Amino acid sequence: MPRTDQPATPETTPHDVLASAPINAERLLQMITEQYDNLPRQLKRIASYISQQSDRIMVDRISDIAGECEVHPSAIVRFSQRFGFSGFSEMQALFREAYTHKTTPVRNYQQRIRSMIANKSHKASAADLARECVHSTLSGIERLGAELDEAAFEQAVELVVNADNIYVVGVRRSFAVADYLVYNLQHTNKRIHLISGLGGSYREQMRSVRANDLVIAISFTPYGKETQHCLRIAQNHQAKTLIITDSNLSPLAKRASTILLVNEGSSFAFRSLSATLCLCQALFIAVAYRLELKVDEIHEQLGFDD
Template sequence: MSRTDQPAMTDSAPEGDIASPPINAERLLQLITEEYESLPRQLKRIATYMSQQSDRIMVDRISDIAQECEVHPSAIVRFSQRFGFSGFSEMQALFRQAYTHKTTPAQNYQQRIRSLIDNKSQKASAADLARECINATLSGIERLGLELDDQAFDAAVDLVVNADNIYVVGVRRSFAVADYLVYNLQHTHKRIHLVSGLGGSYREQMRSVRANDLVIAISFSPYAKETQQCLRIAQLHQAKTLTITDSNLSPLVKRASTALLVNEGSSFAFRSLSASLCLCQALFIAVAYRLELKVDGIHEQVSFED
């Protein structure tokens, strides 16, 4: 067969072995999780976005998703066909069907931010931009309240209450969340360690982790390698692990005894930390409540004042 006789490769060529599309959005997300490891690199980016932003898909344009995932729109088409759809519109209809009777905070925010960007005739004021940041933060916190996994949260509280030592690791953007959680947990009688990695000493700071300890790892896409390394060390030492991350597709989930998921709102490519901080505060309050039931109480820190 000559080069000109070979069949052309087009974006409409189906991928994968799924003959028909899933019956609902929940089943699609389940399939995405199951098929994730077998997906090409670009499609993995799209799968991660679908998992994290499922409540936004019904209002997203294909160009929006492509930009967020740093892929060509044709990759979105290929992703849709991989899971049995004729194209993106048919897959999007599944999410519209799922969310027809409820408008989520993320959808409201997405519509507001798109209107602000598209309205080029009116320049946004500093106060307008501030309010968009505030709205993004609110959407993340409201979504956390709607999607909090009660069973996973109870399991996380059990892990903290029963641990001998607690090691908390989070780098770069997640460091502030890790430090805040450490500050809260230091109000208990637990031995709390912030794995700061100062001077690159992650491995050294994790060396004393033992089987009855708990490692809390906090990381969001693109998932810090240092945090993943600490989780590997925790597993090697047979310690329990609790991860705070943004997707079931996160590599942290595979190494977690329990995982808590939180998705932040974002404004102009900047993601908030408020929902993550709120989740950590809620975790501490639940732990404090549980400890007060089992011991005499959580004593106040010794004052530095005379």
């Protein structure tokens, strides 16, 4: 029988559509990563959203995803059909099956946000807004704990432990995380460098990177061009790279020795940094443990107060 979700369009041809849908959400995400470069521009936006927000797909409405991706809802249907589904509902069912056995703080958070927006008769207080920010932060941290890639984390620790010099770069909202990670790593005997780009000097600050060094790059959508520039320099100098980002589809991922994925909770279009900071703190503690540092004896330099 012909599909009724959406008529055929130039973006979805019989050649593009898979013969059968993937059997589970994990396989679908893997296929999205494999085929990402060949997707049309609008479908790339949808692919990035699904990759970053896989735990939200089971409760998102098609209009929600379309709004987040700035596409027409019909593009969501085309995306679903491209990967062998009859339409969005069938693809969504795959994620519901994958996540129903897990705790779903994101779903509860989404429901609270929708209720708050829909309830026009109740004006949200400052405390209401504060609680929504807290719930958003908690959902991001809980997701980090549930989805942490243990093998990738072990590889990240190995990279830090074995590096001669460590360069850390993050721009705009990620700069605070980069600075915090540098502060932690400076408690080791490693030579740590913060790539601040002061005065536009990214290239100059990266010029001494060598093959036995490690560049840690922190970047989230829409991915800082300066960070990507630093990674190209690192790759040209044959340095190792540890990427902290939100998706395997990130342009930084292609230049990564190891990737640590983290997806923050967001409230009213503002994304938290708490899960990323938690990940960086965990990375330092694991490194300190490997280096046999006495973490509980790490103090500020004498003569300085907070």
